[in-house]
Amino acid sequence: MREDLGRVSPPTVSKPLPAHQHPLIGRLLGEHHRRLNELVQGLGSPLHVVLPQVFDENLARMQRVLDTHHLQSTILFAKKANKADCFARAAAERHSGIDVASSGELSKALSAGVRGDRIGLSGPDKPERLLKEALLHGCLISVDSVNELQRLTLIAANLNQRARTLLRWRPESEAKSRFGHSEEELNQSVLLCLANPSTIELQGFSFHLSGYGLAERATCTSRAIDLCLQARALGLVTCNRVDIGGGLPVQYVSAQHWNRFLQHDHRTHYHANKSFSGFYPYGSEIAGANALEALLQAPTQQGSLAHKLRHNGIHLIIEPGRALLDQAGLTLFNILGSKQRSDYSIITVEGSSLSLSEQWFNSEYLPDPVLLGEPCGSAFNACVGGSTCLDSDMVSWRKVPFSRPVLPGEKLVYINTAGYQMDSNESAFHDAAIPRKVVIELDPHDHSMHWRLDDI
Ligand SMILES: *Cc1c(COP(=O)(O)O)cnc(C)c1O
Secondary structure (H helix, E strand, O other): OOHHHOOOOOOOOOOOOOOOOOHHHHHHHHHOHHHHHHHHHHHOOOEEEEOHHHHHHHHHHHHHHHHHOOOOEEEEEEHHHOOOHHHHHHHHHOOOEEEEOOHHHHHHHHHOOOOHHHEEEOOOOOOHHHHHHHHHOOOEEEEOOHHHHHHHHHHHHHHOOOEEEEEEEOOHHHOOOOOOEOHHHHHHHHHHHHHOOOOEEEEEEEOOOOOOOHHHHHHHHHHHHHHHHHHHHOOOOOOOEEEOOOOOOOEOOOHHHHHHHHHHOOHHHEHHHOOOOOOOOOEOOOOHHHHHHHHHHOEEOOEEHHHHHHHOOOEEEEOOOOOOOOOOEEEEEEEEEEEEEOOEEEEEEOOOHHHOHHHHHOOOOOOOOEEOOOOOOOOEEEEEEEOOOOOOOEEEEEEEEEOOOOOOOOEEEEEOOOOOOOOOOOOOHHHOOOOEEEEEEEOOOOOOEEEEEOOO
16 A cells, blocks of 8 residues: 555455354355255244354363363353353263353253253352252352352251352452452451351352453462462361353454454444444464463463462362354354445345344454355455344444355355354344254264254
8 A cells, every 4th residue: 555645545345354164164154055045044044053063072172181281170161152952961961060140041051961060150149049049959159249158158057058169259350340259358258158167168269350361360260279278278178179260262263364454454444434442352362272271381389370270189160151162153144135335235134133242242243254155255345234123233334355246045154153142132122033043963974964953
């Protein structure tokens, strides 16, 4: 670009962000695109495809990392990231656990076959009914505040149960969070545990960070180990668990594409010059099981974090949501039509942005959607709107690159939507049906495709 001429206006098209495709997704979109098309025709748009085989791979990879370090550990799948039963079942079959925060999630975890002692309960000021259910099933209860611990003590005493308890700590870096105990409050709760040994069994400490920095997570894990050691020194001898929450990053697009995108990002690249305050880091350099490995290798004053955990007999609990669902789903929309604006088009799809949640966090799901059965290209740029009467119901504000103009009846595919995108905000707005979820599995030998509805 001739910067020296001064008034060079920025290009009105953003840099492409091709979404990573797991080989299974590559096969689905390549060899099986006609059947996917039929499924949307038959089951409605949007249609969410969920891929438990990929979830299972992610789970196995994380478990291997933990095993390589000879750690006592538990993986709890954070259920709020996707409601599909197939993922809860996959976790159960691998003898992993699930992190829940409501009676609905708890009953789904149990009915999927997850034993109560492999279920973690989190959330602030949990309802009495939920605490009772968790006590009776022997779940691990993460207590959010001193008041909640007092309530739990009474409920446990009435039921003649001993509550397996973690205390949720709010690290300094989460000062703005509404969750967890400050260190001072932790002291009060620890004293309450000491005073109520017949109803409260303090098993450790938990925390959850909203950011994705590994160094911060390592520092907090190390600190939580110290908290366990202090509690043990006071006589709470069963205090040997550290639950580091979720937040393992996911890489949706290559770091190279991501950095180039950020360098060139400009509001003219979006319909109506829309701008966003920030985006999920779609091109993290280190993600998933590799991020877990890096975390365990992080240095502490007592050697690596893994060493410090082992040396002190600490059982590590992780609660990944998004990272277990990496590449484990996609969302198909039927295209209703498109209309031309000055130098781009507006595609209207059947469905709404309620089925791609990022918009509801004042942000956008950026990996490029693709036309089913078509190669990528950049000859045609279009944003994507939903078929509702809200001007703001945009699935993609960004003018996304396509190989050619789209036709009604074609299908648009958003890849890697299982983690949070598909179902956390869906509603029956406009009296629309809640979109269906289809479980697809490919035969490992001949790659033939098998599908079923998730809720059957
Ligand atoms: C949401 C949540 C998780 C999962 O976080 P991810 O970023 O999806 O891994 C884990 N633990 C708690 C307490 C949560 O609220």
